Amino acid sequence: MTGSLDAPPEITRDDFAAISALLHQRTGIRLVPGKETLVMGRLSRRLRQLGIGGYDEYVRLLHHPDGHELGQAIDLLTTNETSFFREPQHFDYLRDTVVPRHPGGRLFRLWSAASSSGEEAYTAAMVLLERPPQGGFEIYGTDVSTRIVAGARRGLYPLEASARIPPELLRKYWLKGRDEYAGLMAAGSTLRERVTFLHANLLDDLGDLGRFDVILLRNVMIYFDQPTKAALVQRLQNMLHPEGHLIVSLSETLNGIPSHLRMVRPSIYRLPAGSRD
Structure with a gap:
């Protein structure tokens, strides 16, 4: 028709x-x-x-x-709803529990697996810059939308998006736009050099990205059916270092999804050492 x-x-x-x-x-x-x-x-x-x-x-x-x-x-x-410091409990756990336990001797790696327009990845970067893990760190952000990834790389956001960013971090890591960029804020170089944004599909084998200490997979699986969720969790747990964490949103759970991951708090799961097949 x-x-x-x-x-x-x-x-x-x-x-x-x-x-x-x-x-x-x-x-x-x-x-x-x-x-x-x-x-x-x-x-x-x-x-x-x-x-x-x-x-x-x-x-x-x-x-x-x-x-x-x-x-x-x-x-x-694809839906791209996100914000800075969304579900802040997860970033508190990252700062207060995960980072202090990092053994050092290797780079701490975090993956924002559905990074949307970049706020989640840049939030993690601010948290880790304020509490650096031993051995340094790097962050990857991936999304299935090429348009959204391009926007995340630019790191430009309306000023009102800063509402949840603590003022001291806003002053330290963000630039206020002028002239044609009036009304916008831009991620400073200190943030931008810590985050790499890539176009990637979570249905694909992304093992080439390597292993991570933390994978953020928040507000994504609500759009997937059960077989897709199960296959995705299996792939992602194989991309975690031993004792690594997979973090989903507070409204999500891995109940009913077979995996080696163990819940340490609601929405926060850890891969026990020696549990990978």
């Missing part, structure tokens, strides 16, 4: 199912019936840009072998 270019086209059940299936196959995110309005809201402008009158034509474009438009759709459909 096609619609007029003057008004947003309606999405049919079949077209919604096709888009949902492609998104699930590529990212693990499943859009359930009832999310049709969300899909139209996210994609209608893109259809107008392309001069496409209906979602049936757009679905055909999503199957193009070059994968370009599917990448564009993923960028538009």
Whole structure:
């Protein structure tokens, strides 16, 4: 079914199912019936840009072998809600418990596994700069959206995003924009040099990133079905150093997901030494 270019086209059940299936196959995110309005809201402008009158034509474009438009759709459909110092209990635990126990002798490594627009990774960088682990540290941030990763690398945010950043850290690590950057703040070089942002899909084998002391996987698995969650947790636990931590959001749990990880606090899981197969 096609619609007029003057008004947003309606999405049919079949077209919604096709888009949902492609998104699930590529990212693990499943859009359930009832999310049709969300899909139209996210994609209608893109259809107008392309001069496409209906979602049936757009679905055909999503199957193009070059994968370009599917990448564009993923960028538009993935949720990127985050903030600095979100769920601060996790950063308190990082500072007060994880860092003091780091043995030193090697680099402390933290991975923001669904880093969205970068606030989580930059928050971790501020915490670790204030309480540096023995041996130094590095942080990786990854996201499935190329557009969002590009924004995280720029490190530019509206000034109101600073509301949860302690004033002393704001003064120390952030720059206030001027002229064309008025109303914005920018991550200073001290922060930027500590964080590497990469485009990556959590459904892929990311073992080349190496092993980590902490993996943050917060507010991600709520979009996955149980088999996808189980496969992801299995892969991520194999990327932890012994005694490493996997941290999910306070609204999430690993209950019912087979793994070697043991809960030390709600939402915080540790890989016991010697437990990896």
